[in-house]
Amino acid sequence: MTLKSNDVSMRDLIPSSRRSDRVMTFALALILVTASVALVIGIGSDDGYAEAGDTFTVANGDGIDIEYMIKADGSTVQVGTSNVRDVAVDPSVVSVNIPGTVQYNGVTYKVVELGSYAFYGCSSLKSITIPDGLTVIGFNTFEGCTSLKSVDIPDSVISICGSAFYDCSSLKSVDMSESVMSIGASAFRGCTSLESVAIPDSVATIGASAFEECSSLTSVAIPSSVTDLYQEAFRGCKSLKSVEISDGLKYISSSVFVGCTSLESIVMPSSVTKIYDSAFAGCESLESIVIPSGVKEIGNYAFSGCTSLGTVAIPSSVTVIGYGPFDYCTSLTRIDVDSGNANYVSKDGVLFDKEMTTLIQFPASRGGAYAIPSGVTTIGANAFSGCKSLETVNIPDGMTIIGMYAFEDCVSLTSVTIPSTVASISPSAFNGVCNGNSAAAGATVGHVFDNEYDAECNNGCGYIRDVPGQPGGDDPGVTPGGDDDTPDVPGGDDDTPDAEPEGEGSSNSTLWLAAIIGVIVVIAAILLIVKSRREI
Template sequence: MKIYLSIIVSFISVICKSQRMTVNQINYQMTGDHKAMVVKGSYSGNIIIPDKITFQDVTYVIEALGYDSFSGSHQLISVKLPESIRNIEGRAFEDCINLTSINFPKSLQRIENAAFFKCDQLKKVIIPENVELISPNAFSYCSSLQEISVDPKNKFYASKDGVLYDKTFKILIKVPDTKSEVNIADTVEKIFPSTFENCRFLSKIELPLSITDIPTFSFDNCKALKEFNIHQNIKTIGWDIFRNAENLEKFTVDPLNPNFSTEEGVLYDHEKTSLLKFPPAKEKFTIPATVKNIVTSAFNTSKNLKEIIIPETVEKINTWAFANCPVLTKITIMAKKPTYMSEAFQISRKITFYVPKETVEEYKKSNDSSWKNANYVGI
């Protein structure tokens, strides 16, 4: 009997916690004993969230903005949060393209994954003293963001020149999208994939010697960059780090770096056996005969690339290696048999490969769909 009673009580508790209610055109959901959070709705104009609501004679404290709660509310202009709010959950304000103003109360502790993703009109953010977690991509693609400031009393985060760091200045978390220059603290040891994301006005980025790893997508949409230097201490570089950096003309590598090298501005591993990244501003290129491997996304978003010659030494062309190359029309491959290729040419039109004329039939017979569905011209 006690077991059945426990099950019934638990079931009732689950029902109560999932109960939704609407008060003054704002949707809420119970989260616990006399507590609730704001949940998904279509919101517009200037919203004021109360610290408490009363529903069916019961009072609830509003502690959170739930996952996806305001997302897609294109007519939302401003939000005023009460001192009871502790958590802004993931994607809470995603794609609120006209949100210009929001206050973060002293009670706030967490700003989660992509909470303000693509809030195009948000210009300034002030992080209060009790925030203990900010997702690295919380403010990704906030195209008008100028400044992130932090209360000096905060124990976990700090800001300098409007840029967000952890308190120790060892982690660079977010550079606001509108920055045209940034002087990175020389104590920084780590950056995130979203740190420089969409910083389309930065023409120069100098990483301090204390940074050894550059993660995937690090400089996505950094359209003003024309040159990038790999200093002597860089050990790893993620794939597609300069996606949509369409004006990048060349890479340089410190001669003391034991891991990477350049030739004609193109980035390779130290032995030049793997081609890592092609500067998107280039129009024509012949891959050197030392190269055996073209890594994932090596030429991705090379929107100016028209012609490429791939030597017979290349043994593998990885996924998306030549994705989003809209004007690439002449692809010459010197290999006498089909090279291993995995969805390398993500191009909507049917591709024409120029190959040695004596190998055309062998290419056509290939079981690999990447080769089978193409046109061939013998050279």
């Protein structure tokens, strides 16, 4: 059969709805191809597009180029990339004015953070202007800026991170705003010219070593807002004469004022419940100390080496005293204990446990002869350390333990008789006694042991050496204050930012993912086009 021109063709036999579907499929495929190509090209280009982690450099009003990095919210930036190898400005700049906002590719970003290492090692930098609106001064931001003399921190700043001004040796003053909530670990460590610092009432945390070795700092007042004062915060502040701590602080952390050789007075609030290990060790000018009535624990060596301290009173609240709390306090004449204390007692100014079985501390200024009361079975660690005028000690029968460093540096000691009941002598018990070049050279240390656990005196080196197998070893024989209870350090190594910024890696991953998706869509679209043309 032959079809005439006016007859219906095969194409006409196909319903119009099916033809429309095929046309729509073809058009959709073309749209997908176009969009995918545009996506890949657009993502591969930096023009007009920015995302978190991207960096750019813009000159400030003074013509100084400053590098910025876009933060996760996409609308704010930080100064610098947080990479120690990538300083935000030319290290030779002398003065920098940080703007409050910065424009890039037509977008205005708010400057909210000085990134970690942003000005690291800029030793020529003398002044910097920080804008209002900035909230964070990052880790190590100004570390090693040895020419920086002063810093005004705006009201918007809430956090000064660890080592922010570490080793800014010319920094004389810091004006902190009333909004700062935390001062990180080592934030101002090594600022040897810093003479004064006003800690605002808003601060809750002062990190470990925050002001360590600020050797020109003369006084400090810690406000009631501070709840955490971490270890070594003011260690080695040799010019520090007075410290006032407002009510609210619950503990004096370990070594917090160690080596503050000029410290003459300190006011501790009634809120303090614990004085940690070596808290005031080496405070040679401290003449008196009032231990608050709420203190429950005094750690190991808490006041060791406070050579001007004359007397001390232990309140009834104290339940734990570590070893050597007042050793080497060479002016100490007596240690008194409140009669209501359930755990400790003073006899003739000497500190014992309540049962009078452990001698904890003998006042180091006392000399001549001393007879340990009968019933005492343990000479605690560092009990007589630094008693340089002590000449003879009578140890009673029944004594079983002589703890580590018990008679260390008792250089005038000429006679100690150890009864046969002693089962454990620490190897360091007589360190520095038989020193070979003083009047103590002729000292004799007697012993009466009839078994294999003999102990012998080494007069040349000045210590009692245990025969292998002798029980006791370096057991201090007392309950220590407990280093395990020392609070964690804020801003420590775990808080230190990584050297490489996260933004760059994240951005690259996004680019690759988008490119892969684009390729898949292109392939799918091509297949749709081929299929559609065949059907048409």
